[in-house]
Amino acid sequence: xxxxxxxxxxxxxxxxxxxxxxxxxxxxxxxxxxxxxxxxxxxxxxxxxxxxxxxxxxxxxxxxxxxxxxxxxxxxxxxxxxxxxxxxxxxxxxxxxxxxxxxxxxxxxxxxxxxxxxxxx
Numbered sequence: 563x564x565x566x567x568x569x570x571x572x573x574x575x576x577x578x579x580x581x582x583x584x585x586x587x588x589x590x591x592x593x594x595x596x597x598x599x600x601x602x603x604x605x606x607x608x609x610x611x612x613x614x615x616x617x618x619x620x621x622x623x624x625x626x627x628x629x630x631x632x633x634x635x636x637x638x639x640x641x642x643x644x645x646x647x648x649x650x651x652x653x654x655x656x657x658x659x660x661x662x663x664x665x666x667x668x669x670x671x672x673x674x675x676x677x678x679x680x681x682x683x
Contacts, residue, residue: 570677571611571632625673638678
């Protein structure tokens, strides 16, 4: 079974999210959208999401880290089963129009997001 096949997204919090987004837009040319981030389409067609959110929200809980990496996977259910069998701390999963998502904590307590994209992405 393949495990991680790529990076699906990079998400981080900032004390002044609006100003930091503006800095990335002005100095690095990132096309920051109204939702606070941007989506990059790679040469292989894969989509990578980049987002800055305001600090202090609990979207990365139970991790205390101000970031979360989203990894693309081929078969989320099988991977979550394997991680549970290996003794990893799987903290949940859900499905939406954006695909299937699952979360696991790494040994240092960082929340890791696993994403199985829908067929049309």
